[in-house]
Amino acid sequence: MKPSLYNLIRPHYRTLQGYVSAGMEVAKDERKIFMNANENPYELPGLEGLNRYPAPQPPELAEAYARAYDVEADQIVMTRGADEAIAILTRLFCEPSGEGRAADSILICPPTFGMYGVNARAMPAELHEIPLRRENGSFTLDKTAIVKATTNPSNRIKIVYICSPNNPTGTSFSHEDISEICEAVQDFSVVILDETYAEFSAQGSMSADLDSTPNLIILRTLSKSYAFAGMRMGCFLCGDTDFITLVKTKALDAYPLPLTGIEAAFHVLSPEISAIAKDNIDKILAERGRLQEALSQSPHVTHIFPSDANFLLVEMKEAGKLHKFCAENDLILRDFSTKPGTENCLRISIGTQAQNDRLLELLGKF
Secondary structure, three states: OOHHHHOOOOHHHHHOOOOOOHHHHOOOOOOOOOOOOOOOOOOOOOOOOOOOOOOOOOHHHHHHHHHHHOOOHHHEEEEOHHHHHHHHHHHHHOOOOEOOEOOOEEEEOOOOOOHHHHHHHHOOOEEEEOOOEEEOOEEEOOHHHHHHHHOOHHHOEEEEEEEOOOOOOOOOOOHHHHHHHHHHHOOOOEEEEEOOOHHHOOOOOOHHHOOOOOOEEEEEEOOOOOOOHHHOOEEEEEOOHHHHHHHHHHOOOOOOOOHHHHHHHHHHOOHHHHHHHHHHHHHHHHHHHHHHHHHHOOOOEEEEOOOOOOEEEEEEOOHHHHHHHHHHOOOOOEEOOOOOOOOOEEEEEOOOHHHHHHHHHHHHHO
């Protein structure tokens, strides 16, 4: 394992003896009789196959993810959505406070996805914030401040979270800036790049940089672009395959993926279904442009932030009142109007043409 990652994980993980599940002992094979996992040998009608534990990290599914994300299968850890990846990585890198011990820290750039902070506080670990800067009607990373805070040893920052495209602002940050941050902090921190919305972005993924950037970890999920939120299937990517092996053997649950999720992920990553998903992304992007143009004509809207995702962050004169009015008419938006950095803003997920038309109709009646 490259020193930059090995030295960053919590020390006890280096010698921790991970649990070897029955599913890790031998590959599943229909020709074999399995009497090693205390499973019930009888299947129930309509639930055939669910009496057996699935493989913890199915190699065939890893290959399917690898094709989708243009990486190698041994650079992937599969998780129950990106949320579980966030929890695992926070636990792996951040030493909690206790018994006279200072806590390690994460760094976030608000406004951004709230689960990074939730998992840090649950450890508990410390939270450092370097807010995004608002420039020319958009948001940018404060690269200098991020590097300065992270390379200050007294801050004990072990993880820098960057979400690009960012939730809730929709902003994509340049790959060059992210690469420079990775290089500057490599002796102090791992940079976790959340690419949940990368499929909607013109810039795309940084997966091609994994081999040359040992402290970069990328989060991916099938939830958004593959219309798969209900199945909770995702993964994280890292160029350091020794680190990937460590995670699989020491940091995961014994059987982290449900069989139904595995089978459904195979289906959604198949060429036929992937092609449909890509067509739907094109429809969403077209609707995003149409909705943005229509919203810009409304007297209730004061600013629409540039978006590279499947949503728009919209600043309004009376955001809270509009949110309530829409809810009373059975249309639910996300209210960010009272949160720092997104004052007077609503986040609007892009719907179908009919759903977007309904929003515009209500806006006209407001």
